[in-house]
Amino acid sequence: MTSPEGARTLLEVKDIGKTYGSVIALRDVSTVVRAGEVTCVLGDNGAGKSTLIKILAGVHQHDRGSLLSEGREIRFSSPREALDHGIATVYQDLAVVPLMSVWRNFFLGSEPTVGFGPFRFLDRRKGRSVTREALAGMGIDLRDVEQPVGTLSGGERQCVAIARAVHFGAKVLILDEPTAALGVKQAGVVLKYVARARDRGLGVVLITHNPHHAYPVGDRFLLLKRGRALGCHRKADISLAELTRQMAGGAELEAPAHELRGDAG
Numbered sequence: 089m090t091s092p093e094g095a096r097t098l099l100e101v102k103d104i105g106k107t108y109g110s111v112i113a114l115r116d117v118s119t120v121v122r123a124g125e126v127t128c129v130l131g132d133n134g135a136g137k138s139t140l141i142k143i144l145a146g147v148h149q150h151d152r153g154s155l156l157s158e159g160r161e162i163r164f165s166s167p168r169e170a171l172d173h174g175i176a177t178v179y180q181d182l183a184v185v186p187l188m189s190v191w192r193n194f195f196l197g198s199e200p201t202v203g204f205g206p207f208r209f210l211d212r213r214k215g216r217s218v219t220r221e222a223l224a225g226m227g228i229d230l231r232d233v234e235q236p237v238g239t240l241s242g243g244e245r246q247c248v249a250i251a252r253a254v255h256f257g258a259k260v261l262i263l264d265e266p267t268a269a270l271g272v273k274q275a276g277v278v279l280k281y282v283a284r285a286r287d288r289g290l291g292v293v294l295i296t297h298n299p300h301h302a303y304p305v306g307d308r309f310l311l312l313k314r315g316r317a318l319g320c321h322r323k324a325d326i327s328l329a330e331l332t333r334q335m336a337g338g339a340e341l342e343a344p345a346h347e348l349r350g351d352a353g
């Protein structure tokens with residue numbers, strides 16, 4: 089399946105809904121994820137962003153609507169299943185072992201070995217060189233891949249996680265608020281690697297509540313508010329100013345802005 093622009097559609101979300109008990113976390117949400125494009129999911133706390141990506145990542149199941157992977161309807165029963173479909177997710181609280189070296193974290197569970205049977209050993213040399221090359225291939229220069237992951241900055245950890253997904257052949261890369269806890273400079277670096285992953289042909293889903301982070305790298309912007317989609321716009325159809333305005337709740341913001349200026353009346 090290809091779009092009019094020629095990009096392959098990797099995931100399609102159609103009128104998806106999800107309730108937790110009596111809480112409607114998502115309702116009638118639709119969007120697409122295409123190869124070589126970035127789909128941004130924007131919204132305030134409680135908008136349903138994490139719920140949506142947990143459905144894509146196999147953590148939760150939708151109870152309405154449908155999810156299509158390369159044109160076929162699917163329903164993941166576990167994160168493992170989503171991963172087998174090439175959907176890699178990087179959570180905000182990265183599942184890394186802080187005392188473990190960067191390269192061990194890079195492989196985590198799929199380390200290269202030498203020998204076989206009871207004579208199998210971790211191939212440290214290979215592990216280190218593969219990690220270094222994969223990071224360098226993404227333009228990430230880490231002096232020492234033997235250093236504990238805990239010594240990396242938040243931004244560097246996100247970058248390593250992105251390089252890892254690219255290296256292990258992910259088709260879809262989901263990033264849940266990768267820039268939320270970062271300063272301006274580090275956020276810029278992470279966004280650069282988001283763009284790199286996109287340029288490698290991955291379909292990226294970028295969750296953020298910051299339109300200034302989403303706009304420069306995004307191709308499509310899905311705005312969520314209290315579980316509903318306010319709209320899904322292609323970049324050509326929405327300006328940063330309009331996106332920011334919609335994010336802020338449009339008219340709702342005008343009253344406080346007016347009060348903040350200290351205008352009379």
Ligand SMILES: Nc1ncnc2c1ncn2[C@@H]1O[C@H](COP(=O)(O)OP(=O)(O)O)[C@@H](O)[C@H]1O
Pocket residue numbers: 108111112113131132133134135136137138139140
């Ligand atoms: N596991 C859960 N059980 C019950 N309610 C939940 C659960 N996860 C999320 N919610 C509720 O669903 C709504 C959407 O949450 P969430 O998807 O985490 O939003 P966001 O990531 O945009 O902040 C919120 O009202 C939240 O309280």
Ligand SMILES: [Mg+2]
Pocket residue numbers: 137138139
């Ligand atoms: Mg969230």
